[in-house]
Amino acid sequence: MSDHQLTLATLLSIKTRRERGVRSAMARLEQQRVQLEQHKAALLQARRQLWHQWRQCGSNEQVLNPIEWRSYRLQLANYYQQDHDLLAQVEATGEEFIRLQVEIEEQQDLLRQILLEQEKLKILLE
Numbered sequence: 001m002s003d004h005q006l007t008l009a010t011l012l013s014i015k016t017r018r019e020r021g022v023r024s025a026m027a028r029l030e031q032q033r034v035q036l037e038q039h040k041a042a043l044l045q046a047r048r049q050l051w052h053q054w055r056q057c058g059s060n061e062q063v064l065n066p067i068e069w070r071s072y073r074l075q076l077a078n079y080y081q082q083d084h085d086l087l088a089q090v091e092a093t094g095e096e097f098i099r100l101q102v103e104i105e106e107q108q109d110l111l112r113q114i115l116l117e118q119e120k121l122k123i124l125l126e
Contacts, residue, residue: 005125008121008124008125009125011121012118012125015117015118018114019111019115019118022110022114023111025107026108026111029100029103029107030104033100033101033104036100039093040093040094043086043093046086047090050079050083054079054083057076057079
């Protein structure tokens with residue numbers, strides 16, 4: 001094997017290792033994407049449950065004295081704050097999902113480039 005072919009074979013093995021690394025990174029990113037989807041679904045479910053509790057709290061007709069009225073208002077304010085917090089978490093998860101999708105696309109582009117370079121090296125080795 002000539003020095004030229006040895007160099008090409010070495011480059012091909014480097015590209016192959018790099019391909020494995022990119023594929024590994026893509027698998028990790030895909031796993032993160034699935035976890036984010038599950039997390040977002042759990043947050044939305046928690047929010048739906050909160051809304052149900054909130055509606056139940058507001059649907060009861062009752063006569064309240066001033067202390068009970070204050071407690072009731074605090075409870076409603078607490079529901080509002082919890083809903084606001086859950087919404088912020090859902091939005092943050094959505095933003096993270098978008099960032100992750102961009103990273104997945106970048107890795108796919110890199111993988112295509114590596115595969116193309118490997119194909120070129122294989123042709124040169126023949």
